Amino acid sequence: MQTARTLKEYREQLDEALSEPFQRKSLDAFATAYRESRAKAFAELDLPGLIQAIGASKDTAMADLDALYTRFKERAEQAGATVHLASTAREANALIADIAAENGCSKVVKSKSMTAEETLLNHFLENEGLTVTETDLGEWIIQLRGEGPSHMVMPAIHLSREEVRRLFTEVTGQEQGQDIDDLVKVARRELRQRFVDADMGVSGANFAVAESGTLGLVTNEGNARLATTLPRVHVALVGLDKLVPTLDTALQTLKGLTRNATGQAISSYVTWITGANQCAASPSGRKNLHIVFLDNGRSALARDPVFKEALRCVRCGACANVCPLYRLVGGHKYGHIYIGAIGLILTYFFHGLDKDKNLVQNCLNCQACREVCVAGIDLPRLIKETQVLVQSSRKRPVVNLLAARLLTNRKLFHGLLTSARYLQKPVTGNKAYLRHLPHAFLGKQDFKALPALAPKPFRSMWKDVKPHVPRPRYTVALFTGCLQDFVYPQQLLSCLKILADQDIAVELPLDQGCCGLPVHMLGEKEASRTVAEHNIGAIDPAQFDFILTLCASCGSHLKENYPLLLQDTAGSQVKVKQFSDRVIDFSSFVHDVLGFQNLSFRTGGPKTAYHAPCHLCRGLGVTDEPRGLLKQSGLAYEAHDEEETCCGLGGTYSLKFPELSAEILSRKLDLLEERGYELLATDCPGCILQLRGGAEKRQRGLRVVHTAEALAERKEG
Amino acid sequence: MTQTASIDRFTAKAEAVSAVVARVDNHQQALEYAVDICQQKQACQILASGCEQRLSEKAEELCQLKEWTKLIAAPDLSQTHLENLRELCRPLSIALIKQGLHEHLGGIDMGICSALAGIAETGTLVVDSRSEELRLATMIAETCLALLPASSIVQDSAELAGDLAGRFAHPPDYTAFITGASRTADIERVLTLGVHGPLELHILILMNE
Numbered sequence: 020m021q022t023a024r025t026l027k028e029y030r031e032q033l034d035e036a037l038s039e040p041f042q043r044k045s046l047d048a049f050a051t052a053y054r055e056s057r058a059k060a061f062a063e064l065d066l067p068g069l070i071q072a073i074g075a076s077k078d079t080a081m082a083d084l085d086a087l088y089t090r091f092k093e094r095a096e097q098a099g100a101t102v103h104l105a106s107t108a109r110e111a112n113a114l115i116a117d118i119a120a121e122n123g124c125s126k127v128v129k130s131k132s133m134t135a136e137e138t139l140l141n142h143f144l145e146n147e148g149l150t151v152t153e154t155d156l157g158e159w160i161i162q163l164r165g166e167g168p169s170h171m172v173m174p175a176i177h178l179s180r181e182e183v184r185r186l187f188t189e190v191t192g193q194e195q196g197q198d199i200d201d202l203v204k205v206a207r208r209e210l211r212q213r214f215v216d217a218d219m220g221v222s223g224a225n226f227a228v229a230e231s232g233t234l235g236l237v238t239n240e241g242n243a244r245l246a247t248t249l250p251r252v253h254v255a256l257v258g259l260d261k262l263v264p265t266l267d268t269a270l271q272t273l274k275g276l277t278r279n280a281t282g283q284a285i286s287s288y289v290t291w292i293t294g295a296n297q298c299a300a301s302p303s304g305r306k307n308l309h310i311v312f313l314d315n316g317r318s319a320l321a322r323d324p325v326f327k328e329a330l331r332c333v334r335c336g337a338c339a340n341v342c343p344l345y346r347l348v349g350g351h352k353y354g355h356i357y358i359g360a361i362g363l364i365l366t367y368f369f370h371g372l373d374k375d376k377n378l379v380q381n382c383l384n385c386q387a388c389r390e391v392c393v394a395g396i397d398l399p400r401l402i403k404e405t406q407v408l409v410q411s412s413r414k415r416p417v418v419n420l421l422a423a424r425l426l427t428n429r430k431l432f433h434g435l436l437t438s439a440r441y442l443q444k445p446v447t448g449n450k451a452y453l454r455h456l457p458h459a460f461l462g463k464q465d466f467k468a469l470p471a472l473a474p475k476p477f478r479s480m481w482k483d484v485k486p487h488v489p490r491p492r493y494t495v496a497l498f499t500g501c502l503q504d505f506v507y508p509q510q511l512l513s514c515l516k517i518l519a520d521q522d523i524a525v526e527l528p529l530d531q532g533c534c535g536l537p538v539h540m541l542g543e544k545e546a547s548r549t550v551a552e553h554n555i556g557a558i559d560p561a562q563f564d565f566i567l568t569l570c571a572s573c574g575s576h577l578k579e580n581y582p583l584l585l586q587d588t589a590g591s592q593v594k595v596k597q598f599s600d601r602v603i604d605f606s607s608f609v610h611d612v613l614g615f616q617n618l619s620f621r622t623g624g625p626k627t628a629y630h631a632p633c634h635l636c637r638g639l640g641v642t643d644e645p646r647g648l649l650k651q652s653g654l655a656y657e658a659h660d661e662e663e664t665c666c667g668l669g670g671t672y673s674l675k676f677p678e679l680s681a682e683i684l685s686r687k688l689d690l691l692e693e694r695g696y697e698l699l700a701t702d703c704p705g706c707i708l709q710l711r712g713g714a715e716k717r718q719r720g721l722r723v724v725h726t727a728e729a730l731a732e733r734k735e736g
Numbered sequence: 737m738t739q740t741a742s743i744d745r746f747t748a749k750a751e752a753v754s755a756v757v758a759r760v761d762n763h764q765q766a767l768e769y770a771v772d773i774c775q776q777k778q779a780c781q782i783l784a785s786g787c788e789q790r791l792s793e794k795a796e797e798l799c800q801l802k803e804w805t806k807l808i809a810a811p812d813l814s815q816t817h818l819e820n821l822r823e824l825c826r827p828l829s830i831a832l833i834k835q836g837l838h839e840h841l842g843g844i845d846m847g848i849c850s851a852l853a854g855i856a857e858t859g860t861l862v863v864d865s866r867s868e869e870l871r872l873a874t875m876i877a878e879t880c881l882a883l884l885p886a887s888s889i890v891q892d893s894a895e896l897a898g899d900l901a902g903r904f905a906h907p908p909d910y911t912a913f914i915t916g917a918s919r920t921a922d923i924e925r926v927l928t929l930g931v932h933g934p935l936e937l938h939i940l941i942l943m944n945e
Contacts, residue, residue: 049925063857098907156931157922175922183923193790203920203928204786208795210932211786211876215841231904241875241918241933248871249841266901270893284749285858285915288933290865291900294907297868299838305908 020167021355021378026675029377034678036348042169042177046346049176051660053340056282057391064274073275074395076268077260077331081321087229087262088312095232098294100308102232108138108369111313115140115221115254116147118309122252124149124219128210130236130243131155132223133171133334134258134313136356137369140221151221152213154242156206163190169350171336171358172280177349210242218300220246224257225276225333226269227310233293234310235269237276239286247292251301254309259317260330272333275393280335316368325404326368331394332361338388338398343665343683344381353381360388360398367405372412379405381676383669384540385633400583406542418671422538423546429532429553433478436505440472447471452715464674466681467712470506477508481527484515491524493564493612498554498577498602500570501533502704510569510704513731514605521613525567530557534573539580540670548584552591555581560597565612569605569727571703572670575638578602604635605727606645606702615651620733624654625697627729630687630710631663632703645702645726652733654698661690666701668709684713691721698722700729742856742889743941750859753916754929755937763817763883766940770881771824773938774806774846777879785843785878785935806830809837809877810848811869821848837872847877847934852911853896854889854939860915861939862896864903871910875918880934882914885942 023029036042061069080087092102105111119127127149129135141151141162153162157175161168163186168174175183180197187195187205195205222243226235234255236243247253263269277283298306321327339345339359354362355374363382367375379402388398410419425432447453452468477499495518503510518525535550554577558566568574578599585595603612627649635641649656667673667683687710691699699710699721711723724732737745747757760766808825810818811834818834825832830845837844849870851861861882865871874880890896893913903909918933929935 045924052925098909154932155922156920160922173922173925176925178923180924191790191792191795193792195790199923199926200928201789202923203931205789205791207931208786208789208791211841211843212795228904231901232907233904233909239919239921240931242931244871244875244912245932248868248875265897266904267894267897270897273893281921283753285860285913287753287914287916287919289860289913289915291904291909291911291913293904293909296866296908296910299868 021352022374023377026377026380030676030678033348033352033676036352037678037682039177039349041179042349043347045176046349050340050346053282057279057337060278060282060284069271069275070393070395073272073333073393074331076263076271077394078327080263080268081260081327081330083264084259084262084318084321087264088259091227091229091232091262093232094230095294095310098232099305100232100294100310103309103311104314105311106314108313108315111138111256111311112140112143114311115256116144116149118252118254119144119147119149119219122219122307124252126213126217127151127219127221128213128217128246128250129153129158129221130223130238130246131158131174132221132256133357134223134256135221136168137315138256138313140256152210152217154210154213154246155238155240156203159206159210160186167351167356169358170339171334173336177351214245214249217250219252219254220250221254221256222246224255224261226263226272227257227261228263228266228269230265231293233266233291235273236290236292237273237286238288238290241288244288244290247290248298249300251298252307252309254311256311256313258313260332276333276335279337279391279393320368326364326401328396329361329364329401331396332365333394335393337391337393341387341391343385343387343667344383344679347679347682354378360402361396364398364401364405367408372409375405376409376413379409383633383665383667383672385665385669386637387633387665390637403539403542407544410542419541419543422541423543426533426535426538427546427549427553429530432532436472436476436501440474443471463677466677466684466716467709468715469712470708472505473508475508477504477511478527478529480508481529484512485527486515486519486525488522488524490522492522494524494526494562495565495567496558496563497525497527498531498534498558498566498568498573499527500568500573500704502708503569507704507707507725510725510727513725513727514569516731516734517609517618517727520617526563528558532557534576536572536576537670539576540672551581551584551595552588555585555591555594555598558598560594560601563601565603565608566598566601567603567605567608569702569725570705571604571632571635571638572705574602574604575634578639604639604641604702606648607641609730610644610647619735620651620653620730621735622653624652624733626695627654627656627698627700628659628691628694628696629656629662630666630699630701630706632701632706633665635702636663645700648726648730649700652730654729654733659690659694661687666706666709668705670705673709680709684709688713688717688721692719696721698724698729700724700726702726737891739886742891743886746854746856746859746889747941748859749856750916750939753859755859755916755939757939757941759941759943761944762942763945764820766883766942767817767821767824769940770808770846770848771821771828771830773879773881774808774830775828777806777845785930807840807844808832808846808848809834809840809844809869809873811835811837811867811873812850812864813848835869837869837876841876844873844877846879846881847873848881848883849874851882851884852888854884855893855896855913856889857892858915860893860913863912863914865910865912866908874912874914875933877934878930879936879938880917881938881940883940883942885945
């Protein structure tokens with residue numbers, strides 16, 4: 020449970036988490052194993068189709084929430100249940116405490132429920148004098164330790180068997196061993212007694228099926244079956260977002276839920292409860308069943324044009340499983356109660372600005388979560404929108420004000436970059452890196468060598484390098500992005516070398532500015548929109564066949580975010596569509612448009628690794644093309660497992676969270692060095708800034724280049 | 737897909753989650769199999785699972801409640817099959833009950849149930865669990881044994897949606913999907929069977945009924 024008051028305090032906590040060796044090892048192993056088991060679990064299914072269907076059915080349900088609730092209540096009450104609606108967490112907890120009091124219950128067994136975590140139900144009931152026992156093994160362990168879950172599906176993933184052994188020794192008053200099988204058996208016996216003693220069972224629900232008033236519970240251990248069977252009272256606490264119209268939709272979602280959560284085709288138990296069933300412990304012979312629906316902002320979320328998508332979440336936990344930051348610091352630091360990418364969003368709405376203001380900043384925008392989400396939630400976009408909300412609620416940081424002011428004024432920005440070129444001389448000694456910056460100035464940024472501005476930006480070279488093409492096949496506008504224009508012009512020159520003799524007319528519209536992603540990342544939506552409008556004015560799509568960029572981050576921002584930013588602006592929304600339709604990345608352009616006609620390469624290149632930029636492989640969905648280019652250009656390209664793991668830059672992220680950025684980078688470089696790669700190629704100058712800077716700092720012989728450079732070096736003629 | 741292919745697929749998927757699947761001709765053979773398993777079980781495991789561990793006093797008490805004879809519960813077996821099973825149990829001194837599971841919450845050796853259907857895609861049993869006795873039998877037993885008519889195996893849960901929705905429309909209803917034994921991976925992600933429910937699940941496919 021992340022509760023830091025300031026960003027500084029949060030960073031200190033993250034730093035501590037980085038030095039928890041067991042958790043690090045455990046999450047690493049899990050991240051790798053999860054990837055495989057998920058792929059295997061979905062192998063027989065049409066995954067994109069399923070994601071689309073689950074998202075669509077959730078949207079339909081959420082648009083009809085009131086009617087679904089009414090119908091569920093009617094059906095469930097006909098079947099003997101009592102249905103309640105709580106508008107706040109406190110109200111839900113009080114309702115449940117009242118039910119316990121009215122029925123003279125004092126001992127509660129719980130099966131796992133994130134909704135009960137959300138309302139902090141245990142604390143409330145315990146304060147009312149009830150004894151509450153979590154019966155899911157992981158939940159019981161963390162309850163005994165007085166902790167919150169560190170993963171939505173595997174709440175105790177941060178703990179070692181030794182920690183569990185010590186805990187169980189304390190609980191039983193008997194010395195326990197480290198054998199996991201034995202420890203599980205101890206829990207089985209200890210908890211069986213609690214089931215027998217309990218007079219009230221509390222569960223959550225994964226589905227509330229409106230057509231029949233049925234609850235659906237998805238578990239592996241079977242504790243939910245005991246908790247809903249033995250005690251005479253059963254209370255289910257259910258978020259309104261769990262309402263579905265029919266069993267069909269529930270079964271469809273179930274197919275995605277368990278596969279995405281744990282790589283299981285289905286969990287061991289899926290329990291469908293409709294109404295008041297047989298119960299020997301109850302005086303009436305029937306279960307006293309209460310279903311408490313929790314709103315806590317959900318019905319308002321359902322009406323929000325942007326954030327309603329968050330209600331699609333099925334709580335599978337996958338967005339944490341693939342998050343490179345979660346993998347480093349674990350759920351106690353990467354969430355408040357809800358964990359992972361969805362936690363960054365829901366915390367703001369369910370637990371407030373204060374709990375989320377630091378947490379929500381901790382996102383690389385690597386989009387791994389979006390790719391894995393089984394309900395198709397655009398998590399990075401919602402995180403960004405949450406950042407905007409957080410931003411607007413407080414004084415804007417100076418860096419935001421400056422960035423917004425600077426990037427919306429192209430001439431001012433480029434003028435400053437030009438002057439900075441002269442000012443940097445004392446610290447570069449005319450070399451490519453800022454070598455002589457005092458350590459105090461760099462501080463935590465010292466993990467990589469920072470590049471110097473190029474002696475001459477690409478735009479100043481343009482008139483000398485512009486290719487002359489009398490009869491062009493295509494006319495292409497080059498969108499350079501700031502980094503390549505002012506820091507890495509070599510990458511653009513390499514591109515021109517590849518395009519030479521291909522009958523491609525290249526233009527450089529000089530009024531183009533920064534793509535706007537940095538201000539977008541800072542949550543400066545207005546500035547982001549202004550920059551987008553400027554650029555679609557600077558590069559008129561009607562004049563070009565393609566808008567070519569060598570920067571994956573610029574590319575995905577132009578293609579994906581521009582249309583969203585300008586969707587409501589008359590006139591611009593047409594231009595922006597035409598603009599984004601023409602945007603293409605370097606690798607796709609060479610691989611798919613040029614083909615390899617008239618291109619030949621020297622053979623015998625070095626052992627080469629590929630780094631897939633997040634904004635290319637997930638943002639633009641381009642995966643095969645760059646790898647294809649490397650294979651065909653005479654390089655000894657060899658794939659590795661972490662090709663698609665973020666480099667840790669995340670634009671301004673690395674400035675805000677340098678410790679985590681450095682850690683991700685160092686793991687990446689460690690792996691490449693261990694495998695003996697000599698060359699690393701990638702498609703984004705941002706990744707190059709990070710990876711080349713890191714490699715330069717280490718000086719272990721790994722060379723980092725843009726795919727365009729790699730190709731140009733091998734090109735014959 | 738043919739019936740045989742469906743059975744094969746069901747078997748493969750159930751086995752993949754550690755269920756033991758066998759094909760038998762009819763109920764009688766199934767009951768013989770059940771008694772056989774129960775008898776073997778006694779040889780290797782005489783304690784209620786977990787009771788051999790060092791426990792707190794309260795948990796220990798519940799272990800004492802367990803009667804130290806082998807015990808099978810078969811709440812949903814028809815009278816005829818129950819009598820036949822009793823005949824098989826008697827010479828081996830295995831006790832057989834149809835109800836009263838609340839007296840045995842410490843654990844029983846085997847719980848027998850009949851499945852309404854099998855889902856081949858996931859190796860899942862669909863079990864009518866309206867009876868509290870049946871719910872308990874399939875949870876507190878160390879070995880759960882399910883009888884599944886071959887003809888009731890479907891490919892996909894979607895094929896059952898209509899039937900199930902029909903059942904839910906006549907409440908109260910408690911229907912369980914059971915796939916493999918009770919499992920957890922909550923300690924160091926190590927897969928461990930039998931955390932709350934059965935340690936073993938046997939599925940007997942009735943080929944000719």
